[in-house]
Each structure stands twice: as C-alpha cells, then as structure tokens.
Amino acid sequence: MKIQNYRQYHDIDINFSKGSQTDLQIFIGKNGVGKTNFLNAINWCLYGDEPHLSAESDRQPIVNKQTRLESSNDEIPTVLVEIHARGKKNNPIIFKREKSYTISSDRKSVHEHQTKFVAIVKDKKNNDVFKEGEDAISLVKQFVPESIREYFFFDGERLENYFKTVTGVKIQQEMMDISQIGLLQSMSERLEKLTKEYSKEAGRLNPDFDKIRSDLDSENTRVIQLGNELTDLDTQIESAKRRLGEIEVELKGIPDVESLEIDRDGIKNQITKKTGLIEAKKIEKNDLLYKHGISLLLKDPLSNTVKIIKEKHDNGDLPPTDDKDLLLSTLDNPICKVCGSELNDKSREYIKNILQTISLSSKVAHELQSMEPWLDRYLDQNTNYPKIIKQLNYEMKLIDDELVSFNAKKIELDQKLESFNVDKVRKLQRERVSLENAKETNLRRQGRAQTDLETAKKRVEGLQIQLDKAEIEDDRSKNLANKSKFCNEAIQIVTKTKIQLLDKIRQDIEDETNKKFFELIWKKKTFKCVKIDPNYNVSLISVDDIPMLGSVGKAENELLALAFMLALHTVSGFDSPILIDTPVARISDEQRENFGKILIEISKEKQIILLFTNDEYSDNIKKIINPMASNRYAIEMARDEMSTDIKVV
Amino acid sequence: MTSSVDRLYVDESGDKKIYDRLKTEEPFFKNYTGNKELFLFAMAVGFKNEKRLPLGKRLGYFLEKDLKYEDYVLINAIAINETESLDVLANKVEIFKIAEEYAHGGLKFLSKEIGPGHYGSFSKNFELQLDKII
Numbered sequence: 097m098k099i100q101n102y103r104q105y106h107d108i109d110i111n112f113s114k115g116s117q118t119d120l121q122i123f124i125g126k127n128g129v130g131k132t133n134f135l136n137a138i139n140w141c142l143y144g145d146e147p148h149l150s151a152e153s154d155r156q157p158i159v160n161k162q163t164r165l166e167s168s169n170d171e172i173p174t175v176l177v178e179i180h181a182r183g184k185k186n187n188p189i190i191f192k193r194e195k196s197y198t199i200s201s202d203r204k205s206v207h208e209h210q211t212k213f214v215a216i217v218k219d220k221k222n223n224d225v226f227k228e229g230e231d232a233i234s235l236v237k238q239f240v241p242e243s244i245r246e247y248f249f250f251d252g253e254r255l256e257n258y259f260k261t262v263t264g265v266k267i268q269q270e271m272m273d274i275s276q277i278g279l280l281q282s283m284s285e286r287l288e289k290l291t292k293e294y295s296k297e298a299g300r301l302n303p304d305f306d307k308i309r310s311d312l313d314s315e316n317t318r319v320i321q322l323g324n325e326l327t328d329l330d331t332q333i334e335s336a337k338r339r340l341g342e343i344e345v346e347l348k349g350i351p352d353v354e355s356l357e358i359d360r361d362g363i364k365n366q367i368t369k370k371t372g373l374i375e376a377k378k379i380e381k382n383d384l385l386y387k388h389g390i391s392l393l394l395k396d397p398l399s400n401t402v403k404i405i406k407e408k409h410d411n412g413d414l415p416p417t418d419d420k421d422l423l424l425s426t427l428d429n430p431i432c433k434v435c436g437s438e439l440n441d442k443s444r445e446y447i448k449n450i451l452q453t454i455s456l457s458s459k460v461a462h463e464l465q466s467m468e469p470w471l472d473r474y475l476d477q478n479t480n481y482p483k484i485i486k487q488l489n490y491e492m493k494l495i496d497d498e499l500v501s502f503n504a505k506k507i508e509l510d511q512k513l514e515s516f517n518v519d520k521v522r523k524l525q526r527e528r529v530s531l532e533n534a535k536e537t538n539l540r541r542q543g544r545a546q547t548d549l550e551t552a553k554k555r556v557e558g559l560q561i562q563l564d565k566a567e568i569e570d571d572r573s574k575n576l577a578n579k580s581k582f583c584n585e586a587i588q589i590v591t592k593t594k595i596q597l598l599d600k601i602r603q604d605i606e607d608e609t610n611k612k613f614f615e616l617i618w619k620k621k622t623f624k625c626v627k628i629d630p631n632y633n634v635s636l637i638s639v640d641d642i643p644m645l646g647s648v649g650k651a652e653n654e655l656l657a658l659a660f661m662l663a664l665h666t667v668s669g670f671d672s673p674i675l676i677d678t679p680v681a682r683i684s685d686e687q688r689e690n691f692g693k694i695l696i697e698i699s700k701e702k703q704i705i706l707l708f709t710n711d712e713y714s715d716n717i718k719k720i721i722n723p724m725a726s727n728r729y730a731i732e733m734a735r736d737e738m739s740t741d742i743k744v745v
Numbered sequence: 746m747t748s749s750v751d752r753l754y755v756d757e758s759g760d761k762k763i764y765d766r767l768k769t770e771e772p773f774f775k776n777y778t779g780n781k782e783l784f785l786f787a788m789a790v791g792f793k794n795e796k797r798l799p800l801g802k803r804l805g806y807f808l809e810k811d812l813k814y815e816d817y818v819l820i821n822a823i824a825i826n827e828t829e830s831l832d833v834l835a836n837k838v839e840i841f842k843i844a845e846e847y848a849h850g851g852l853k854f855l856s857k858e859i860g861p862g863h864y865g866s867f868s869k870n871f872e873l874q875l876d877k878i879i
Contacts, residue, residue, distance in 0.1 A: 378868075379775070379776065381868070381872075382772075382773050382775070382776065382868060383776060385773070385868060385871055385872060385875065386773070386774075386776075386777055386782075386786065388875070389786070389789070389871060389875060390785055390786060390789040390819065391819075392875050392878045392879065393789035393790060393792065393793040393878070394789050394792060394793070394819055394822060394823065395878060396826065397792070397822040397823050397825065397826035398818075398819075398822050400822070400825070400826050401821070401822045401825050401826070404825065404831065456831065457832070457835060459834070459835050460831050460832060460834045460835055463821070463834045463835075464831065464834070466814070467817075467818050467821060467822075470814065470815050470818040471818060471822070473815075474815075474818070474819075478879070481875070481879060482879050485872070485875075
C-alpha cells in the first residue's frame with residue numbers, strides 16, 4: 097500500500113509481506129495518530145469516500161498538513177493512495193486513486209481538481225493494462241464490492257453492536273448482490289414484460305381476451321400485494337418473536353416490576369392510612385387519659401364525698417325535712433312564720449331542740465344533692481376506665497402490628513425493586529406487552545391475508561384457464577399462447593430458483609457461521625447453535641433453546657459477528673483481506689487472549705490487518721500475537737504533529 | 746390586685762409561663778389548651794401528689810362563669826376532703842382558695858414532667874400513674 101499526502105500520511109509505503117505461518121499484519125499507534133484514517137485511506141482509494149472520518153479530520157482538508165504548508169504557490173500537490181492486491185486467479189491488481197489540489201495563498205484552504213481512479217492489471221504478456229471508469233469500478237466489485245465493504249473493513253468499536261445496527265433486510269439485500277441473484281430478478285422482469293406483450297397481441301385478435309387479461313393482471317397484482325403483505329407480516333412476527341425471546345432472557349428471574357410497584361403503592365397507602373388511624377387513636381387516648389385522669393386522680397375525695405352523702409342519707413339528713421335557716425331566723429326574730437304569733441319560751445325551746453337534730457344547712461344539703469349524680473358519674477367513669485383503656489390499647493397494638501408488618505413489606509419491596517434497574521425493566525415489560533399485542537394482531541392479519549391469497553390464487557388459476565381457452569380458440573393466437581405459456585412457466589422456474597438460491601445461500605451462511613462460531617468460541621457448552629432466519633435475523637440459541645443474543649457478553653457478541661462475517665466471506669467467495677480497527681477495544685482483559693488466538697487462527701487462511709491502540713495492545717495480547725505476527729508496524733506522529741509515519745517494528 | 750370570687754387565680758410569679766409551656770410543648774394537652782381545663786388538671790395532680798402551695802401574688806386566670814357544674818363537683822370534693830367538713834360548701838372563697846393552692850402545687854409538679862427531653866413521654870408516664878390508682 098502506498099499513501100502520499102493523504103491526511104496525516106505524508107509519504108508511506110507498506111509491503112504487507114506474508115509470514116511463514118500467518119498473514120497477520122499488526123499496526124500499533126496512540127489514539128489520534130491516524131489509525132482510523134488508514135482505514136479511511138483504503139475506503140477513499142477504492143470507493144472515493146471516507147466513512148470513518150472523525151469530526152476533527154472532517155474539518156481538515158484531505159491534503160497532508162506538511163505538504164500544504166511546504167508547497168509553493170504554483171505547485172499542485174497530489175493526494176494518492178495505491179493498493180496492490182490479488183484479483184481473480186491470484187492475478188496482481190493495483191487500485192490507484194489520485195486527486196490534485198491547489199493550495200490557497202494563506203495555506204489554509206485547498207481547491208480540488210480532478211480525481212483519477214484506475215485499476216491496473218496484467219495482460220497475458222505481463223504488460224500493464226490500465227482500466228478506468230466502469231471497468232475499474234467493476235474490478236473493485238470483484239475485489240470488495242462497495243455494498244458489503246463494511247464486512248471487510250470495519251471498526252471493532254461497533255462489532256459489539258453489529259447485530260443491532262446491521263438489519264436483516266440490509267444483509268438480505270447484500271446477499272442478493274453477492275450471489276448476483278439480481279440476474280434472475282432481471283430475467284424474471286424481462287419474461288413478465290414479454291408475457292404482457294404476447295398477451296396484448298393476442299388480445300387484439302380476441303376481443304374477450306383483453307377483459308380476461310385485465311382481470312388476470314389485477315388478480316396477479318393482488319396475489320403479489322398479498323404475498324408482500326404476508327412477507328412483511330412474517331418479518332414483523334419473526335422480529336417480534338426474536339425480540340420477545342431476547343426480552344424473556346433479560347427478564348428471566350425478574351418479577352413483574354409494575355405489579356410490585358402497584359403493591360408498594362398500595363402498602364404505602366395502607367401505611368399512610370394506618371399512621372393516620374394511630375394518630376387518631378393517640379388523640380382519643382389522650383382525651384381518655386385527660387378526662388378519666390382528673391376523676392381518677394381525685395378518686396379518694398370523690399369516693400369520700402359519696403360516702404358522706406350516703407351517711408347523710410342514712411341518718412335522714414338528706415333530703416332535709418326542716419329548713420335550718422328558717423328556724424334560725426325564727427329564733428332571731430321570735431314571731432312564728434306560720435301563724436304570726438309571738439313565740440313563747442316553750443316554743444323557743446322546741447325550736448332549739450329541733451335545730452340540734454338538723455346537721456346540714458339547706459344550702460349545703462341542696463349542694464350535696466346536686467353533686468350526687470355527678471359524683472356517681474365520675475365514679476362510674478373511674479370503674480369503666482380499665483376496660484376502656486385496655487380496649488383502646490389493644491386496638492392501638494393491632495394497628496401498630498399492622499404498621500410494622502406493612503413497613504416490613506415495604507422495605508422488602510423497596511429492596512426487591514432497588515436490586516433491578518426499574519426503569520429498564522419497566523420499559524422491557526411494557527415493550528413485551530406491546531410486542532405480544534402486535535404479534536397477536538399480525539398473526540390474525542396473517543391468517544386473513546393467507547385466506548385472501550388462497551382465494552386470489554384460485555381466481556388466477558380460473559382466469560388463466562379462461563385465458564388459455566380464449567387463446568386456443570383463436571388459431572392465430574395459438575402461437576402467442578404457447579409463447580405466453582412458456583414465459584409464464586419460465587417466470588415460475590426463475591422465481592423458484594431465486595428462492596431456492598437465496599435459501600441455499602442463507603443455509604450455507606448459517607452452517608458456515610455455526611462452524612466458525614463453534615471453532616472460535618471457548619465456552620462450548622453454553623450455546624447450542626446460531627440460527628439465521630429467512631430475513632437474515634441472526635439468533636444465538638442457548639443449550640436451553642432460548643434465544644440469547646441480547647444477554648451474551650461483549651466478547652461472545654463480537655465473536656459471533658466475526659464468525660458471521662467470516663461465513664459471508666467464505667460463501668461470497670471474496671478472498672479479500674479483513675481490516676479491523678481497534679479489534680479488542682470492547683473486550684475485557686481476560687477474553688483478549690482468547691480473541692487474539694482466534695484472530696491468529698483466521699490469519700492462517702486470510703490476510704488480517706489489525707489496528708491496535710497502545711493501551712489495547714496489552715501484555716496479555718502482545719504475548720500471543722507478537723510471535724505469530726507477519727509484520728508489526730508502529731504508527732507514530734512526527735514531533736511537529738504535521739505527519740504520521742509507519743515504521744516496521 | 747384584689748381577690749374576687751368571680752374568677753380563679755394563679756401565682757403571678759411563674760404559673761402562667763408553665764401553663765403556656767403545657768399548651769405549646771406537651772402534645773398531651775393539644776386538645777385541652779383552655780385555661781380552665783389546664784387549671785383543673787393541675788389541681789387534680791397537686792391533690793394526688795399532696796402538693797398544696799399557697800399563692801404569692803395572685804393573677805386572675807379564668808372566670809368563675811367558665812366553670813360547669815361538673816367542674817364544681819371536683820372542686821367541692823377536694824374542699825370537703827381537705828376541710829373534712831361539709832360546711833365548706835357554703836364558703837366559695839375557701840373552696841376556690843383550696844383549688845388554687847392545689848393547682849399551684851400541681852403545676853410545679855407538672856413543670857418537671859414536660860419539656861423537650863420529655864416529648865411524648867408524659868402520656869405514657871401518666872397512663873402508668875393511672876394504672877397504679879385503679
């Protein structure tokens with residue numbers, strides 16, 4: 097490979113010589129020195145673009161900085177990348193892209209001139225033959241077609257997400273390109289066109305023919321539409337099933353978070369309710385303690401007073417029969433309050449005697465009588481207190497116990513929920529419900545579409561018979577009918593062949609991926625197989641028959657991607673090299689050793705170019721790769737940071 | 746200030762402050778923040794703890810008209826018990842004086858039972874005290 101004036105590379109010439117055992121080319125360089133632009137240089141040479149350009153590089157002109165600054169005004173520097181490869185039958189082939197530029201006087205901007213792209217091959221006499229334009233592009237297609245270049249030159253950083261970003265449809269399309277099934281497609285389209293022409297001609301000979309033909313056409317269109325609808329539904333159902341499988345793996349052993357959250361909310365409500373209840377009970381208890389407390393603290397004086405009143409009752413002092421105050425006032429003013437006559441001595445003596453037997457004044461007696469019912473009430477209250485307080489304490493304990501139990505449940509649920517990434521789990525569970533609903537709907541639609549398709553096919557058959565009859569009825573159209581029939585049969589054969597070929601290729605890729613994956617994988621008892629469905633959705637099946645693509649480690653995922661790509665290489669027949677930028681960046685230290693061994697194994701059959709960062713090329717991978725590498729190169733930036741050099745280590 | 750039987754008095758030197766603390770610092774009295782209610786409670790506590798203390802300078806705390814008959818019954822019972830005579834019932838001044846002095850004593854007792862260090866424990870302690878009475 098030769099690089100001149102391209103970005104960091106001022107003037108580089110690398111000879112990728114093969115080693116005795118491997119064809120393993122190792123490049124090591126710090127971040128930012130231009131490893132990824134090495135990958136871009138290959139893309140630029142072959143396809144004229146730079147798909148891995150960083151934002152920083154994107155702002156810079158393609159012409160090397162040193163060249164730009166050192167060039168004189170009348171000089172037109174040329175950016176050149178040359179790849180020396182081997183084509184079909186191992187014949188040498190050189191791809192060469194060059195572009196000339198004019199530099200502005202301030203040396204900051206450049207003006208592009210023409211681009212020249214050539215492919216140089218050898219003729220039988222070993223002379224150079226220069227191919228340009230479509231011829232050159234055609235040779236690139238034979239080397240690494242643009243549509244599948246990302247399976248040859250890629251960034252290890254994205255291998256981990258390989259199956260997330262590369263859709264089945266894209267792979268399917270590329271498989272059609274690789275296997276040149278487009279030829280069959282063109283053949284089929286041409287045959288359909290011919291059939292229509294023959295039918296049109298026949299229609300002119302038979303007036304009914306047009307009507308039948310038109311009906312047949314529309315029914316055929318309907319068959320195609322229903323077929324497409326069924327394919328779409330099938331894709332959607334399969335995709336839903338696959339995603340559901342992945343979700344199932346991710347959610348394995350994880351409870352229904354939403355229902356746990358509902359339970360926790362319910363418990364929170366119960367806790368709030370019970371806390372409120374216990375507060376109300378505390379207030380009730382305080383009321384009880386206050387009201388009964390006073391009468392209990394005064395239990396003795398209240399009881400004594402009751403006792404005294406009882407004695408007064410027993411002695412006949414209560415209720416009072418005589419008015420002590422009236423008798424006293426009669427003695428003070430000795431006129432009888434009844435008859436008005438003056439009291440004599442005998443009467444006065446009599447009143448004095450009565451007064452001696454009366455112990456309570458009317459006021460006191462009246463007071464005592466008024467107090468009586470309240471005293472009884474207080475004493476009753478005191479008697480009832482133990483029962484009431486016991487009941488209240490019992491009720492409070494029950495609520496307290498419930499609170500303790502609810503709090504324990506809440507803590508348990510909190511801990512359960514804390515142990516999961518609730519947002520993620522909730523999202524997955526919602527996605528699962530949504531996918532299940534979508535799957536069910538699509539299955540119903542699939543059933544209906546299937547029935548409609550059968551009906552439409554029967555109608556096509558009926559119309560075809562009518563058409564054949566109409567054609568045969570007319571001698572002149574007989575010949576056309578035969579041609580039309582031939583074309584129809586040919587279309588069916590071509591279509592069938594196309595389907596069989598696609599399926600064969602898919603099957604070959606699946607077999608090859610399985611073979612490579614199980615050759616490469618170090619954990620051989622975890623996985624059962626790799627499956628590739630008709631839509632090229634790749635699934636990794638565990639020994640328990642569970643699709644587990646979403647839950648495998650980074651190393652396994654990257655390995656699967658690598659196995660899949662190697663299978664594509666094998667099946668496609670392209671023997672071009674594989675270039676991986678930062679091959680083990682996403683792989684943990686302990687897996688790097690295994691991964692290194694695998695890359696060495698692959699390099700025994702195919703050229704592997706690996707671009708490592710210094711950090712990535714750690715001791716454990718170094719000790720595996722160094723002894724086996726065909727060449728090791730250091731990518732180093734010059735001190736002035738204007739260019740990068742590649743040196744053999 | 747001259748004494749009058751139209752109201753009940755507390756000791757001016759500090760009783761009111763203690764009553765205010767009962768109102769604000771002790772949740773037990775949350776629903777009983779009336780002057781009369783607190784006075785009757787302090788009186789019962791004072792009586793139970795045999796803490797009757799004469800008032801110094803007197804400060805009117807609530808009007809007699811606030812007393813309901815059931816409140817009189819409590820005050821009267823204390824007076825009868827204290828004087829061991831029913832005649833005291835005819836002497837409202839004496840009845841109120843006894844009640845005031847027990848409330849003053851009870852309040853001293855209560856002031857030790859409340860405050861930040863006792864938050865929430867008054868109710869429990871009081872319940873235990875009542876358990877001993879029944």
